[in-house]
Amino acid sequence: MWNVSVSPHVRSAESVDKIMWTVVACLVPPLILSVFIFGIQVLLITAVSVISCMAVEAISQKLLGKVVTVMDGSAALTGMLMAFVIPPGVSFLIPILGAVMAIYIGKHLLGGLGYNIFNPALLGRAFLLATFPVAMTSAWLPPLTDGAIFTYLSGGIDAVSTATPLAVLKEQGMAAFREAFGTPPEIYSSFFMGWRPGSIGETSGLLIVLGGLYLMYRRYITWHIPVSLLGTIALLTWFFGGETLFSGDPLLALLSGGALLGAFYMATDYVTSPTTRTAQMVYGAGIGALTVLIRLKGGYPEGICYAILLMNPLSPVLDTWFKPKRFAPPLGGEK
Amino acid sequence: MAAHLTFPKGGVHPPESKALTQKLAVETMPLPDELELILGQHIGAPCSPIVKKREEVAEGALVAEVKRGLGVPLHAPATGSIKALGTSAHPIRVSVPSITIKVDPEAQSTPWQSVQDWQNQSAEELLQAVHKAGIVGIGGAGFPTHVKLKPPADTAVDTLLLNGAECEPYITADHRMMLEKSAEIVEGARILLKILGITSCAIGIEDNKPDAIAAMQAALEAAPTDGLDIRVLALRVKYPQGSEKQLIQAITGRKVPAMALPSAVGVVVHNVSTTKAVYDAVVLGKPLIDKVITVSGFGIKRPANLLVKIGTRVSDIVEYCGGTTADLARVVLGGPMMGFAVSTLDIPITKTTSSILFLSEDEIDTRPHSNCIRCGWCLEACPMGLEPKEVGIYVEANRAEDTEQFGIFDCFECGSCAYVCPAKRPLVQFVRLAKMKAKRT
Numbered sequence: 013m014w015n016v017s018v019s020p021h022v023r024s025a026e027s028v029d030k031i032m033w034t035v036v037a038c039l040v041p042p043l044i045l046s047v048f049i050f051g052i053q054v055l056l057i058t059a060v061s062v063i064s065c066m067a068v069e070a071i072s073q074k075l076l077g078k079v080v081t082v083m084d085g086s087a088a089l090t091g092m093l094m095a096f097v098i099p100p101g102v103s104f105l106i107p108i109l110g111a112v113m114a115i116y117i118g119k120h121l122l123g124g125l126g127y128n129i130f131n132p133a134l135l136g137r138a139f140l141l142a143t144f145p146v147a148m149t150s151a152w153l154p155p156l157t158d159g160a161i162f163t164y165l166s167g168g169i170d171a172v173s174t175a176t177p178l179a180v181l182k183e184q185g186m187a188a189f190r191e192a193f194g195t196p197p198e199i200y201s202s203f204f205m206g207w208r209p210g211s212i213g214e215t216s217g218l219l220i221v222l223g224g225l226y227l228m229y230r231r232y233i234t235w236h237i238p239v240s241l242l243g244t245i246a247l248l249t250w251f252f253g254g255e256t257l258f259s260g261d262p263l264l265a266l267l268s269g270g271a272l273l274g275a276f277y278m279a280t281d282y283v284t285s286p287t288t289r290t291a292q293m294v295y296g297a298g299i300g301a302l303t304v305l306i307r308l309k310g311g312y313p314e315g316i317c318y319a320i321l322l323m324n325p326l327s328p329v330l331d332t333w334f335k336p337k338r339f340a341p342p343l344g345g346e347k
Numbered sequence: 348m349a350a351h352l353t354f355p356k357g358g359v360h361p362p363e364s365k366a367l368t369q370k371l372a373v374e375t376m377p378l379p380d381e382l383e384l385i386l387g388q389h390i391g392a393p394c395s396p397i398v399k400k401r402e403e404v405a406e407g408a409l410v411a412e413v414k415r416g417l418g419v420p421l422h423a424p425a426t427g428s429i430k431a432l433g434t435s436a437h438p439i440r441v442s443v444p445s446i447t448i449k450v451d452p453e454a455q456s457t458p459w460q461s462v463q464d465w466q467n468q469s470a471e472e473l474l475q476a477v478h479k480a481g482i483v484g485i486g487g488a489g490f491p492t493h494v495k496l497k498p499p500a501d502t503a504v505d506t507l508l509l510n511g512a513e514c515e516p517y518i519t520a521d522h523r524m525m526l527e528k529s530a531e532i533v534e535g536a537r538i539l540l541k542i543l544g545i546t547s548c549a550i551g552i553e554d555n556k557p558d559a560i561a562a563m564q565a566a567l568e569a570a571p572t573d574g575l576d577i578r579v580l581a582l583r584v585k586y587p588q589g590s591e592k593q594l595i596q597a598i599t600g601r602k603v604p605a606m607a608l609p610s611a612v613g614v615v616v617h618n619v620s621t622t623k624a625v626y627d628a629v630v631l632g633k634p635l636i637d638k639v640i641t642v643s644g645f646g647i648k649r650p651a652n653l654l655v656k657i658g659t660r661v662s663d664i665v666e667y668c669g670g671t672t673a674d675l676a677r678v679v680l681g682g683p684m685m686g687f688a689v690s691t692l693d694i695p696i697t698k699t700t701s702s703i704l705f706l707s708e709d710e711i712d713t714r715p716h717s718n719c720i721r722c723g724w725c726l727e728a729c730p731m732g733l734e735p736k737e738v739g740i741y742v743e744a745n746r747a748e749d750t751e752q753f754g755i756f757d758c759f760e761c762g763s764c765a766y767v768c769p770a771k772r773p774l775v776q777f778v779r780l781a782k783m784k785a786k787r788t
Contacts, residue, residue: 015677015713016688018776020762021704022361022516023712026769028720081717126718287723287736338754339356339592339731340602343611
């Protein structure tokens with residue numbers, strides 16, 4: 013018996029699975045580097061996050077009577093990204109709770125893949141921040157300089173915990189920041205390589221940008237969201253980020269916090285971002301503006317997580333505002 | 348040479364898969380025992396038979412006429428006798444009325460040899476000849492050719508476009524026609540220009556057929572100019588370049604408005620093989636009774652470009668091409684992007700069949716579809732600027748009747764959206780359902 017179905021009869025080789033696992037693969041180099049920056053425990057935290065996200069996905073789909081699609085890579089990607097945005101010194105049990113929030117409540121109760129309003133990984137992080145405010149805002153580790161990656165395994169994390177650059181900048185000012193992290197040229201290079209306190213996967217600008225460029229080369233993402241987002245952060249920080257107008261440091265703003273990770277991997281999430289190019293640029297600019305607003309005026313040192321979560325529900329609205337251009341309207345104009 | 352033209356928005360690049368047949372010269376398939384003539388061969392009104400059972404008919408004799416409405420007459424593709432006035436299987440309409448002719452292998456002659464001078468005939472006489480020959484657009488759409496040659500009085504047509512894009516993968520029938528019948532196509536173009544009363548013609552050919560471009564160019568240089576401006580234009584390969592609106596935009600930059608005909612922007616488009624049929628009708632007096640089709644795919648033993656009689660059954664073609672392979676998975680009438688899958692080989696070739704594809708397991712994709720992940724790739728692929736993903740989501744939510752807002756009636760179902768969809772969603776199927784349920788306002 014032959015297969016009879018509606019045209020087209022040939023399909024491109026791309027698939028959801030291929031896209032998701034490719035993005036996961038792009039996150040592996042920053043993860044490996046993170047082991048050398050923060051120690052072997054980040055691998056454990058990430059593994060727990062990925063496995064619990066996949067497990068919660070399978071259980072949710074079973075409970076809801078849906079087809080189990082756990083191997084499509086989307087839950088694995090959520091687990092990977094959620095681990096990337098939590099501090100490297102937290103208990104490895106923390107991601108388990110985050111996975112329940114991200115996958116069960118944030119994704120499957122809303123209809124499953126494609127129907128979640130918020131980025132699941134960031135929803136998980138926001139939930140953890142509210143539930144474990146102390147751990148999530150203080151379990152930062154100073155970068156290792158001696159390659160002793162097992163240092164933090166045997167406890168003793170509390171004794172060494174430090175503050176992130178953005179927190180120092182926000183709470184103690186530029187002078188203290190310089191004292192802690194050095195003069196601008198040193199900061200740029202060490203931050204770009206990843207040797208600074210921060211979340212597990214956010215610190216290596218170099219590897220994040222390389223992964224992002226690879227995804228663009230594969231045409232899985234386009235430049236529109238990352239460029240508009242980072243451009244807005246740079247511009248607004250330059251305007252308002254210094255002691256006087258036009259004296260902020262845009263490069264430092266891009267290399268700090270989760271700006272790069274957010275721009276290339278979080279804001280470009282298909283489901284929660286707009287689909288037309290114009291809408292994507294407005295969306296990226298909106299995230300950038302909210303990020304700077306929170307960084308400079310809000311209660312948190314970093315704002316990109318909330319900025320993305322705030323822009324997520326606007327995606328469908330932006331898509332209706334900026335529709336694709338119809339080939340040609342009928343004679344006599346649009347109805 | 349200037350950069351090759353193409354249409355600006357959307358489009359995809361499926362694997363061309365033309366290597367299977369593009370080097371194979373057209374071969375004439377021997378007459379089958381029987382021919383089945385479907386009475387509704389094309390868009391428009393079906394024909395009514397004017398012959399009786401057991402009546403003897405000669406090749407080219409009129410067997411069915413259009414009683415009313417838009418249509419063209421139907422002729423006997425070979426000499427024989429009427430075996431039945433019954434029904435045939437049809438890829439879309441399941442069962443349709445048809446005439447079956449029992450071919451008489453002894454009584455065949457070789458008519459259509461004498462060349463007639465058409466220069467002295469009036470445009471009206473030439474148009475009548477095209478109509479009487481039963482010519483429709485044989486690139487696939489099947490619109491009666493004589494109707495397209497008589498644009499509405501309130502339009503000012505200034506350009507004739509010949510469509511040699513052949514953008515569907517696999518198909519090489521037009522390619523071979525342009526190589527082997529270039530002079531006839533150029534002559535046909537001159538006839539069409541005379542009927543339309545204009546002087547400007549562009550022949551658009553995708554640049555994956557450099558030999559066809561060269562052959563048409565050579566034929567053009569060999570033909571008399573007569574003050575006509577006929578040009579061959581290379582087009583940059585992109586599907587669906589052969590779609591009328593996209594071809595017109597690629598070559599002239601003009602955009603045909605929604606719901607309007609090409610004549611609204613001063614253009615008439617004909618396929619190159621249709622143009623060859625016009626030549627046959629006017630110069631040789633031969634009605635449209637045979638056509639070149641591509642038989643291809645990894646599911647057939649011997650792929651070929653075949654000259655077959657209209658009404659030849661697919662099963663006879665399969666037999667002539669050595670049978671199917673064990674891993675045949677899908678049989679498609681037409682191209683892989685817009686053709687129709689069929690469930691039986693007991694289906695006759697019509698005037699609009701451009702190819703029969705026998706696709707193996709490896710050539711098709713039967714992975715189940717999943718939820719829309721809103722990647723937006725379909726928006727990028729759509730040449731008409733539509734939002735296929737929204738139509739799919741609405742249809743799945745049982746709101747097909749609310750999809751008119753997404754411009755679904757602009758969709759000509761090229762399948763670019765479904766081709767790129769990573770979730771393998773049947774977007775063309777969703778759009779068809781939406782068109783059936785949505786209210787056309």
